[in-house]
Amino acid sequence: MLKWAILGPGSIAHHFAAALKDEGETLLAVGARNKSKGQAFAEDFDIPRVYEGFQGVLEDPEVDVVYIATPHAFHYDTIMEALNHGKHVLAEKAITVNGKQLEDITALAAEKQLIVAEAMTIYHMPIYKELHQLIDAGKIGEIQTLSVNFNSIKENDPSNRFFNPDLAGGALLDIGVYALSFVRLFIKDEPAEVISTVTKHETGVDQQAGIILKTKQGQLATITLSFMVESPERATVMGTKGFIDVEKFSRAEKASVCYLEQGKTETIEAGETEKALQYEVRAMKELIENDVPHVTLPYTKDVMNIMDKLRKQWEISFSFE
Structure with missing residues (x-):
């Protein structure tokens, strides 16, 4: 069995630890910059080894795979160090x-x-496998257009991770990565054209944006992101014969499909929202233990390339890059 360790015992790490336990996985160690927090976390999940900082975890010869739950500004150094110590890595988005x-x-x-992967729930929710089978069967025709809205009001505090440039703040890297990952899952290629507009926070990071993506085949996607308003988390995939609506698309368990020719709508259900992180665990185990193709990594690369292009257009960069 794989032996897991968690780096950074924050809120998402609590959910991931619970997912590991639900999957019957061995959670061997936790690393925390604040050891008292690490000890409290270990007590909650019966974790036998607690390390102050991350080095002890990475040097532990029994740890096979680490889950990194720190803010994304710190991922690069931690992932590189983990790989150099022979650990597989699953890192938060x-x-x-x-x-x-x-x-x-x-x-x-x-x-x-070694295996390295992004903990992107969208790539592993069972509903999307069902929807791709429906699309491959031609049920909604050729996909032409996608629309994604992801908006979430954040406290206007320049020092928090959402707006702090020293922590790589901004809506794009926080919630935009979900919207772009959804789009990439349904279009044929990385977009050839990227057009956008942005509203910046006083700290200089993006707090609201409108994005248009176009593939070389002519598929078009529109995305709105905002830390200034709240709205339903919704995505729509539109084909020549119908369309698919997905509410709460980041961890969706159902979708509404409209068939234009038949004039009818049906609801497709698969998976459970509450098991989103368990599906990530299963996918990571498959990659490590069964040497299956790493189909999500090319999507992750494409999404990162799109975000690079957007930040270049917006003239947003971080001092540590």
Whole structure:
């Protein structure tokens, strides 16, 4: 059995630890910059080894795979260090801050023959397998257009991770990565054209944006992101014969499909929202233990490339890049 460790015992780490337990996985260690927090986390989940900082976890010879739950500004150094210590890595989104960091990581992982993956729930929810089968069968025709809205009001505090440039803040790297991952899952190629507009926070990071993506085949996607308003988390995939509506698309368990020719609508259900992180665990185990194709990594690379292009258009960069 794989032995897991968690780096950074924050809120998402609590959910992931619970998912590991539900899957019957061995959670061997936790690393925390604040050891008291690490000890409390270990008590909650019966974790036998607690390390102050991350180095002890990475040097632990019994740890096979680490889950990184720190803010994305710190992912690159931690992932590279983990790979150099022979650990497989599952890192929270966004997996890195830019495409160059991801290139370095994937090159090192290939050299070390290790698996590195982004913990992107969208890629693993069972509903999307069902929807792709429906699309492949031609039920909604050729996909032409996608529309995605992801908006979430954040407290206007320049020091928090959402708006702090030293922590790679901004809506794009926080919620935009979900919207772009959804789009990439349904279009044929990485977009050839990227057009956008942005509203910046006083700190200089993006807090609201409108994005248009177009593939070389002519598929078009429109995305709105905002930290200034709240709205339903919704995505629509539109084909020549129908369309698919997905509410709460980041962890969806059902979708509404409208068939234009028949004039009818049906609801497709698959998977459970509450098991989103369990599906991530299963996918990571498959990659490590069964050597299956790493189909999500090319999507992750494409999304990172799109975000690089957007930040270049917006003239947003971080001092540590």
